[in-house]
Amino acid sequence: xxxxxxxxxxxxxxxxxxxxxxxxxxxxxxxxxxxxxxxxxxxxxxxxxxxxxxxxxxxxxxxxxxxxxxxxxxxxxxxxxxx
Amino acid sequence: xxxxxxxxxxxxxxxxxxxxxxxxxxxxxxxxxxxxxxxxxxxxxxxxxxxxxxxxxxxxxxxxxxxxxxxxxxxxxxxxxxxxxxxxxxxxxxxxxxxxxxxxxxxxxxxxxxxxxxxxxxxxxxxxxxxxxxxxxxxxxxxxx
Numbered sequence: 001x002x003x004x005x006x007x008x009x010x011x012x013x014x015x016x017x018x019x020x021x022x023x024x025x026x027x028x029x030x031x032x033x034x035x036x037x038x039x040x041x042x043x044x045x046x047x048x049x050x051x052x053x054x055x056x057x058x059x060x061x062x063x064x065x066x067x068x069x070x071x072x073x074x075x076x077x078x079x080x081x082x083x
Numbered sequence: 084x085x086x087x088x089x090x091x092x093x094x095x096x097x098x099x100x101x102x103x104x105x106x107x108x109x110x111x112x113x114x115x116x117x118x119x120x121x122x123x124x125x126x127x128x129x130x131x132x133x134x135x136x137x138x139x140x141x142x143x144x145x146x147x148x149x150x151x152x153x154x155x156x157x158x159x160x161x162x163x164x165x166x167x168x169x170x171x172x173x174x175x176x177x178x179x180x181x182x183x184x185x186x187x188x189x190x191x192x193x194x195x196x197x198x199x200x201x202x203x204x205x206x207x208x209x210x211x212x213x214x215x216x217x218x219x220x221x222x223x224x225x226x227x228x
Contacts, residue, residue, distance in 0.1 A: 042173035042225050045202040064200050 001081075003029075006074055013050045017043035029071040036069075055081060084159040089152050092162065094170065098124050101144035108156050111195050112205075115148035118188040126185055136183040138218070141209060146172055146222050149193030149207035154226035157198055161228040170226045173202070177220035181211060188212050201227040 001009075011027060018024045019038035023031060033039045039047065048059050048067065057080040059067075067073050086105040093102060105115045119136050126134035155168055162168060183189060190210045197204040203226050208219035 040173070042171075042202055042223060045200045048200060049197065061200065 003074065006077065007070065009054060010051075010070060010073060013054060014039070014047055017046055027070065029074065030069060032069045033073075034068065051077065057081065084156060089155050092155050092168070093147065093151060094167065095147060099143075101140070101147050102152060105148075105152060106190075108153065110157065112193050113149060113153040113156070114190065114192050115152060116188060116190045117144050117148070119183060119185055121185040123185070134185050136185075136187075138177070138179050141179070141183060141189075141218055142175060142177050142220075142222070144189065145177075145191050145193070145207045145209055145218070145220075146175070146224065148191040149205050150203055150222050150224050151226070153193055153195065153205065154198075154203050154224070157195075157203070158226065158228055166228050168226055168228055170224055172222070172224045175220060175222040177218055177222075179218040181215055181217045183211065183217055189217060196221070201225050 014037065015024065017039050020036060023036040031037060033044060033047070048064055051057070051073070052059055055077055057077065059076070059080070063076050067076055086108060089105060089108070090102055093100065101117045102115055103117045105113060107114045125137055125140060129135060129137045151170055154170065155162065158168060191207060192210070193205045193207040195203070195205055202223060204221065204223040207222050209217040211217050
């Protein structure tokens with residue numbers, strides 16, 4: 001999967017949970033889930049669970065703690081997919 | 084953890100405690116009950132001369148039994164006198180079918196759907212004394228020690 005494909009999939013997962021539409025429209029690898037998209041902690045859990053379903057991977061507490069922005073999410077997903 | 088301990092650890096008190104007892108509890112779900120007293124404060128205003136339990140209060144009762152009591156049970160190994168649970172309601176979707184009048188006893192049945200990363204999500208329903216469905220839906224909250 002290319003980075004563009006991965007970002008497209010991530011955007012579909014994230015969209016229902018964001019509060020900041022402008023930040024979502026200009027989403028890049030540096031976009032931060034909490035500070036930029038204004039996702040709350042409960043919805044961050046929803047995003048994690050949806051990522052697990054979409055990519056058929058299992059995320060742990062340490063992944064959750066690291067998954068603060070799009071770049072980190074992509075790194076974690078790619079690492080899990082290769083494992 | 085015995086059922087009375089769970090109720091003692093609830094962070095609520097009158098007039099906003101809506102749990103009388105717990106009939107059954109496990110890692111997967113809980114059944115509990117509450118009787119709406121005739122002198123509950125909200126009956127004065129909901130509605131004028133025609134007391135009916137507000138839907139938000141039914142939802143609160145379901146959240147206290149179905150989510151918070153169950154959450155305390157799930158976190159039982161981490162709790163102590165000094166370590167109290169921190170809770171926050173994060174979302175709910177609820178459908179209402181029948182009214183609940185003063186002095187009615189309701190039973191709340193909750194099934195755990197997800198408890199991960201401190202988020203507890205449950206399918207919850209409320210029955211009246213005749214066993215009829217009063218309301219049902221999904222409630223989620225964050226709970227941690």
